[in-house]
Amino acid sequence: MGLISAASTIFDAGSMSAGFGGSMTFIKKLTASSSANLSFVDGSGGVVLDSTFKEYLFTFKNIHPATDNVDFTFNVSIDSGSNYNVAKTTTAFHAFMGGYGNEALAYYAAADLAQGTGTQKFQGFAISNENSSGLSATMSLFNPGSSTFVKHFNLRCSSLSNGESYASDTFIGGYANTTSAVDAIQFKMSSGNIDAGDICLYGIA
Numbered sequence: 001m002g003l004i005s006a007a008s009t010i011f012d013a014g015s016m017s018a019g020f021g022g023s024m025t026f027i028k029k030l031t032a033s034s035s036a037n038l039s040f041v042d043g044s045g046g047v048v049l050d051s052t053f054k055e056y057l058f059t060f061k062n063i064h065p066a067t068d069n070v071d072f073t074f075n076v077s078i079d080s081g082s083n084y085n086v087a088k089t090t091t092a093f094h095a096f097m098g099g100y101g102n103e104a105l106a107y108y109a110a111a112d113l114a115q116g117t118g119t120q121k122f123q124g125f126a127i128s129n130e131n132s133s134g135l136s137a138t139m140s141l142f143n144p145g146s147s148t149f150v151k152h153f154n155l156r157c158s159s160l161s162n163g164e165s166y167a168s169d170t171f172i173g174g175y176a177n178t179t180s181a182v183d184a185i186q187f188k189m190s191s192g193n194i195d196a197g198d199i200c201l202y203g204i205a
Contacts, residue, residue, distance in 0.1 A: 022205040024057065029200045034066060037188035038199050041081045049183055051145025053203030060122075060137040060157075060187075060199050067192025069126040072135060073119035076144075076151070076176050077184035084186050085117045090174030094124035098166050111172055119190070124168040125161035129195065135159035140204075144182035151176040 028047050030038040040058075042049040049056060063072055075084035092111035097103040111121050127133045139155035154173040161168065176182060187199060 025053070025203045025205065027056075027201040027203055029198060032063070032194035032197045032199075035194045037186050038194060039081060039184060039186040040199075040201055041077075042183040043080075047201065048203060049144060049185070049201075050181065051143075053205060054143050055204035056141045056144065057202045057204055058139040058141070058185075058199060059202075060135065060139070061197060062134055062136060063197035063199075064131075064134040064195045065127055065129050065189050065192060066195040067189060068129045070192060071121040071126055071190040072123060072137075072157075072187070072194075073121050073190055074139075074185060074187045075119045076141075076182045077186070078178055078180040078182055079184075081184040081186065084119075084184070086182070087115045087117050087177040088113045088120055088174055089115055089177060090120060090172055092124075092170060092172040094168050094170040096124055096166050096168035108170065111170065113174065115177065119188070120172070120174075121190070122155060122157040122170065122172070123159040123161065124157075124170045125159070125166045127159055127161045133160050134197070141182070141185070146179070147181055148179060150178065151182050 032038055040047045040049055076086045077084045090113045092108040094108045095105045108124055122137055123135050135157055137155055137157035142152045144151050152175045157170045159168055
C-alpha cells in the first residue's frame with residue numbers, strides 16, 4: 001500500500017518515489033593526531049566543497065585537545081585557505097549541568113560573533129585535556145558555492161568540560177557574511193593542537 005500526499009505518491013511498495021528525499025554522500029574523513037588544525041579545502045585531497053551540493057554536513061567524534069582549558073573553533077575561507085577571516089554573525093544558547101549542582105538553559109553571549117572575522121567557538125565551556133573531557137558535534141553549512149547569497153550554518157555540540165565540571169549541549173546558528181563562494185573551512189583549538197578525534201564531511205543532495 002502506497003503513501004500519497006496532495007495527489008503525489010511518496011512511498012510505494014517500500015520505496016521512495018523519484019524526486020522525494022535526498023541522499024548523503026561521504027566525501028572525506030580527517031583524523032587528528034596532535035594536529036595544529038584539520039582543514040577541508042575544495043579540490044585538495046579529494047575534498048568537494050562547492051556548488052555540487054546545496055548542504056554539507058560535518059560530524060565530529062571525540063574531539064580532544066592537547067592543551068588544557070581551550071575552545072574548539074572554526075573559520076571559513078573564500079580564497080582556498082590562504083586566509084580564514086570571513087566576517088560572521090552568530091547567536092548561541094546552551095543547556096548545561098554543573099558538577100556542583102548548578103544547571104540552566106541560557107543564551108550564551110560568549111559564543112556570539114557580530115561581524116567578527118575571528119574563529120567561531122563550538123562549546124559552552126572550555127574543555128580540558130583530561131581524558132574525561134572532550135566534545136562531539138554536528139554542523140551543517142548551506143550552499144557554500146553560491147556567488148549570490150550569504151552562507152548560513154548551524155551546529156550542535158555536546159561537551160564535557162573542565163574535568164567533568166560541566167556537561168553542556170550548545171546550539172549555534174548564523175551566517176558567513178560573504179556572497180563569494182566559501183571553498184575552505186578550518187577547525188582548530190583556540191590554543192595548542194587537536195590531540196585526537198575524527199571529522200567527516202558529507203554532501204547532502
